[in-house]
Amino acid sequence: MNADIHTLTGAYALHALSESERVAFEEHLAECAACRKEVSELQETAVRLGSAFATPPPDSLKQNVLASIRRVRQLPPDEGSIVPLRGRRWPQRATALAAAAAAIAAIVLGSQVVRLDDEASRAKQQLAEVSSRYEAVADMIAARNTKIMAAEAGDMRATVVVSPQHGKVAFLPKDVPEPGKDKTYQLWLIGPDGAHSAGLLPDKDTPVVADTIEGATVLGVTIEPEGGSKQPTTDPVMTLALG
Amino acid sequence: MHGATSESASSGKPELRAVAQSGHQDLMGRVARGDEHAFAELYDMLAERVYGLVLRVMRDPAQSEEVTQEVFVELWRTASRFRSERGSVTSWAMTIAHRRAVDRVRSAQSTVDREARMAASQQDTPFDSVADEVASRFEQRQVRHCLDTLTELQRESVGLAYYQGYTYGEVATLLDTPLGTIKTRLRDGLIRLRDCLGVGR
Structure with a gap:
């Protein structure tokens, strides 16, 4: 395990890496089981930080969300993927x-x-x-x-x-x-x-x-x-x- | 110390959590098969937390609604890719929500806005929130207590990165601290929080 890149687990879990570092780190993650475990725990920790601010959204949002999913096709299951999907865009x-x-x-x-x-x-x-x-x-x-x-x-x-x-x-x-x-x-x-x-x-x-x-x-x-x-x-x- | 009580309180939870987890898994299975009622249940379960987090990062209620909607559409679209062994449904949803909010803040904001935001955030500590911003008081208390166990630099770094959506490079600039130090503080700060909140197995 590369000790230096490993210290990025925290910044990664907080989405605080730049784009290029994120890509490099995800490549590292795919090969490092210990890092994946730590990242998953730190992400779970970050979620607790986020949950502390739970706020009811406007009632209308639920109807909007339910209406919009009717127009969106779901992805089929993916059996083999290990690396998290990359959803970023290059406009x-x-x-x-x-x-x-x-x-x-x-x-x-x-x-x-x-x-x-x-x-x-x-x-x-x-x-x-x-x-x-x-x-x-x-x-x-x-x-x-x-x-x-x-x-x-x-x-x-x-x-x-x-x-x-x-x-x-x-x-x-x-x-x-x-x-x-x-x-x-x-x-x-x-x-x-x-x-x-x-x-x-x-x-x-x-x-x-x-x-x-x-x-x-x-x-x-x-x-x-x-x-x-x-x-x-x-x-x-x-x-x-x-x- | 308070740590003892909050830790024993949370150590009674794992069983409940496990039950809730397996229930969530069934729910996700139904959502993945296209069950709109199951999705409505998922929405009810997560909406306050997702919206609260997005609002916390973005500040603007209209944009936060928009991003929250995008998050739920993504949950619907990718439900079949959810793997319970990688973490809970809540964690999956909140991670997507945070990622989206941060992306939006980083890409949409003009340099001027961004600079203004950086200046404003210097008086803005992560936890000076208005009371009605907070629904889950227990969760809030526990998080606040655990944040108190961090060093000041750890707390500030984690808060700026997570609640304000800054990259660690920007955090380093804001706190006038070397990059390597911030990198390390983000990690050891989160590890300390993880242990205090009883996350992990």
Whole structure:
């Protein structure tokens, strides 16, 4: 356990970290059981501080809340996630990127993306070989409504698996050129409220499985400085429409 | 010392808490399956605490109502993702509420507002609240008692971060104290509160 980052449990439980520290700390949390326990206890403590100020809201609020949930679809259960969901938004820049990515997806990739709807079983068989190592992906393939797509852009080729039932997206690299010195590939899910990191590609062979985001329409891949970025800093080298 | 009485009072609670917890879990199961009546029950159970906390951070009643509504919509939307082993329903809801209120305060407020707020908060200790702001007097007393066991720096840091929504960097500036010290005070302050309030297992 890194002693220095561990002292951030208090600030994290109080939501007193800056955005970049929060992201770094959540990555640490995913690997540190002791930190998760402490964070959960300190969050519970913070809740007690908050509960001391209980105040009845106006009566009309209840009707408003009940009326608004009737228009909101609930998320399906998510069995595998360990890291807390990230609900933050990147307003302007991300929206611009989403538009750019969608345009690229529509114009450039229209001809390059090959849907393998008919070849799903072939992909399934291929993926079964790695299923012992990548059970999460295998489960997704087995689920109903799962989409399997081949993506190609320049020298890069990959298979993308989208499972609405699991609420997950998997990116399986096939041919991936070197990203360059001190660079890494980073995956993004782009939805109505912008781009959300879906993780870094650890190497040219290992699949990445990420929680999908509400209304995600495009998956994008950018080259980022080692360690990744909070938001895309380069134009995507590959985008794929998920719809 | 008062600590002894309040601690023995709360040590009688775990059983009740456990019963309440399993009840809450059933309720969450029903909410996750789309039961609107169960959701109305959840609202009744949490609304005063959620609204009170949001109001405490945001100050503005109209905006607090708006954020409270967003919080409940999020609880509805993500009910199936709730995991009881990660903490109570109340803790889950209040954590979301605090996060939303803090996000709103940080993003919506102009620099000028923010500076004014920072200046105003220097005369504003976390617990100088008006009496009618507080519904749960027992909870309030216990929290106040436990806050009294903190050092002044711990108490101020925790209060500025939690009730005013400042980052620890801003807290360090406000209190003219090194960053590392604030980081540590937030953690050891909360740990002391945790032990005093009897949180944890």
